[in-house]
Amino acid sequence: MSDQVPEIRGERALIQRLRNRIGDSGTPSVPFGDDMASLPHVDGNLLWTTDMLMDGTDFDSRVHGWDAIGRKCLAVNLSDCAAMAVQPVACLAAVALSDQLSMNDAETLLTAIDEFGRTFDCPLVGGDTNSWSYPTVVSITVAATVPSGSKPVRRDAARPNDTIWVTGPLGGSILGRHMTFTPRVQLARQIASTLNPHAMMDISDGLALDLSRILDASGCGAILNAADLEAAIHADARQLEARDAISARDHALHDGEDFELIVILPPDAPSDHFRDPGLIPIGTIEATSGLWIADTASARTPIPVRGWEHFR
Amino acid sequence: MSDQVPEIRGERALIQRLRNRIGDSGTPSVPFGDDMASLPHVDGNLLWTTDMLMDGTDFDSRVHGWDAIGRKCLAVNLSDCAAMAVQPVACLAAVALSDQLSMNDAETLLTAIDEFGRTFDCPLVGGDTNSWSYPTVVSITVAATVPSGSKPVRRDAARPNDTIWVTGPLGGSILGRHMTFTPRVQLARQIASTLNPHAMMDISDGLALDLSRILDASGCGAILNAADLEAAIHADARQLEARDAISARDHALHDGEDFELIVILPPDAPSDHFRDPGLIPIGTIEATSGLWIADTASARTPIPVRGWEHFR
Secondary structure (H helix, E strand, O other): OOOOOOOOOOHHHHHHHHHHHHOOOOOOOOOOOOOOEEOOOOOOOEEEEEEEEEEOOOEOOOOOOHHHHHHHHHHHHHHHHHHHOOEEEEEEEEEEEEOOOOHHHHHHHHHHHHHHHHOOOOOEEEEEEEEEOOOOEEEEEEEEEOOOOOOOOOOOOOOOOOEEEEOOOEOOHHHOHHHHOOOOHHHHHHHHHHOOOOEEEEOOOOHHHHHHHHHHHHOOEEEEEHHHHHOOEOHHHHHHHHHHOOOHHHHHHHOOOOOOEEEEEOOOOOHHHHHOOOOEEEEEEEOOOOEEEEOOOOOEEEOOOOOOOOOO | OOOOOOOOOOHHHHHHHHHHHHOOOOOOOOOOOOOOEEOOOOOOOEEEEEEEEEEOOOEOOOOOOHHHHHHHHHHHHHHHHHHHOOEEEEEEEEEEEEOOOOHHHHHHHHHHHHHHHHOOOOOEEEEEEEEEOOOOEEEEEEEEEOOOOOOOOOOOOOOOOOEEEEOOOEOOHHHOHHHHOOOOHHHHHHHHHHOOOOEEEEOOOOHHHHHHHHHHHHOOEEEEEHHHHHOOEOHHHHHHHHHHOOOHHHHHHHOOOOOOEEEEEOOOOOHHHHHOOOOEEEEEEEOOOOEEEEOOOOOEEEOOOOOOOOOO
16 A cells, blocks of 8 residues: 555465466366466377577567566467467466566566466466576476377478478568467467378478478478568568668578468368468478579579577 | 587587487377477376476586486476376476587486486476576476376365374485485375375475465464474484574474475374384374474474575
């Protein structure tokens, strides 16, 4: 009731606040805040994934609100679920909070994770709360179930003559989309159930680098069609080109954090059918290794495989 | 072959090294390094837990080797599995590596997690590798299965007249045990299958604070017996007392990271039976809230509930 009243801080008070906000819906057999959390009991196999995001690298708390930060920290994990075409079921969040954060900031971050998760049927069911004197770190783990009758879509089964598609235009996500993108969970399941994809992956480190990972895993190469790729360049990439003199195409090839999907489809399906869910064709899988771009039918240029890579 | 040869760095090279070391044994339906990892298919319910550890807080890379650090980062998660008396099955590791680390350091850290995990049938099956210019952060998630015919042991079912036990002597773990403790996974399952525990919890933040969490969750209080507690004081606590003039009993009550279990047992079982697996009795659950210590039959003193708490 007064500015003089000190804020009640501490891990215990924060967990109590979260318990009140989030409740027990995700954890039928173990209450929120126990040593472990329940994974929802599902038929079939479970997959899981973890992603760690750091202030100053993956988000900037001087610019972004803690609700937008929480949303992104979960969204990158949900994007991995999309890449495998599986259905997320629940998440855990471990955090090292900068001691500069207020209790309200911390609560905003963690409830944003839960609220965004619930829109994907993926509530926050537990975690670990720490603090320290360095920038905030958020590590989320998501479990997902493989829909019955289907398999996870791996990255190692692209085959020569398969076609390469992306789920949306690429490049320039740093202008804002890297914080606000919608993970392609629903679209991925639609693709997996109707189009028999041979491989999929989400674009977190740039089209060229992530596509090269599919090629390495599958033991093949690819050639992109320059005219097709032109149609897959985001307006943000063109806006960046005007600023930094790096071509919009290079932004589309090498910028990270598009979080669209690369989809490898068999050669024999009708392409109109593929375009329906918004897929954009960009090239073809080849037997020989390497990643190339064809500006005309006769001239091909190697695409340098670079993009965001940690620990260099 | 020469000091001049630059080390091949980067996330991709590190993951390749790990793939070679760790292999695919934990991930039958998805290869190591795909967007998600398989959770081993098990009968019955799964639980999961996550813990984040930070250099300078939970370990000190100036003092501890990266193998010892990896071991501890997993061990604290396995201790949560012990607290619920469940069987760990696999783990994920997300890391933000200080850019001061060498590739060999990074590989040592991650393979230590896998190697220690395998001794608990809990291999490393995936993760996320990042780097930055701040201290190293390691976040591990462990999934565990509830043995068939049993339930996870929660913390909210202690009842008046239950007896309170610990699985080993407490206090002074900072002298070294906090890095080298053995998670009580096997002992916990033995206790759960033979002694009908009403509640269990591992001691990460100190006996007084962690016991108070059982009491809060169960809606009751407890009185510790001073003579019994004396037998539960670790030699390390006495060694610290000689240095810092804080009593060994206070070290046993309030030091963090013992990673022994608090075990709440029903009042009617033969106590010799309990002592068999090394359990040490320390007190009794009461109906009225509060945590007390009885130095004699007539005099009781409240125990301050404090211990390690983040985000204060």
